[in-house]
Amino acid sequence: MLEQLKMKSKNWFDNSLYQWKTISNLLGDFEYFGTFHFADNVNPSFEDAQKSISHFKSVLRKKLFGRQDFDMDFLSVIETKKYDKDKHQYEDVKTHFHFLISEPPDYARVQKYFPELLIDCWCSLKEVDSREEQQVILIYTSPNKPSAEEYICKLRHSAHRFLDEVNSVKNQSTIYSSSNSHQLCSSN
Numbered sequence: 001m002l003e004q005l006k007m008k009s010k011n012w013f014d015n016s017l018y019q020w021k022t023i024s025n026l027l028g029d030f031e032y033f034g035t036f037h038f039a040d041n042v043n044p045s046f047e048d049a050q051k052s053i054s055h056f057k058s059v060l061r062k063k064l065f066g067r068q069d070f071d072m073d074f075l076s077v078i079e080t081k082k083y084d085k086d087k088h089q090y091e092d093v094k095t096h097f098h099f100l101i102s103e104p105p106d107y108a109r110v111q112k113y114f115p116e117l118l119i120d121c122w123c124s125l126k127e128v129d130s131r132e133e134q135q136v137i138l139i140y141t142s143p144n145k146p147s148a149e150e151y152i153c154k155l156r157h158s159a160h161r162f163l164d165e166v167n168s169v170k171n172q173s174t175i176y177s178s179s180n181s182h183q184l185c186s187s188n
Helices: 002-026 046-065 114-123 148-152
Strands: 030-037 074-084 089-102 135-138 173-178 181-186
Antiparallel strands (some): 173 181
16 A cells, blocks of 8 residues: 555656646746637547647747747646536546747737737637637736736646647747756846
């Protein structure tokens, strides 16, 4: 019994530390928090949701940067489970995703209010819910709410997959070594 608990704990720490290391490497200068939903008749798998998010990022990249690279910090999580506090267990939910994104750089071609542009890009995909069901807000404006990073990582204690490593990016970052430590810093 003790050996089983030890293995269970080891697996939890191994998985959690891996995810936290990945998440911490992706944290950037986020300004917006978004939640995007799929159409009522669409409930994609985790992998299919990743493809839709990739398509969304491609549409956004073309609008902002043309043929240049997607030069923004973007952290995406896909939610397929939610913790039911009354039942004390995780339950399936309709697939949707949350994201954090930085402010576009000065040279980006922003033609309208940025949250509206994000929603427009998402709504240009075929399999999405109505525009009214999508949300993009400025973050760090409410002092008594949990941080966006905390909310977006709410499944971190579960054994469920949530981090979208395919689409999450931190741009212009460099890892450098100083004496005995490694730090992640912006090259700007």
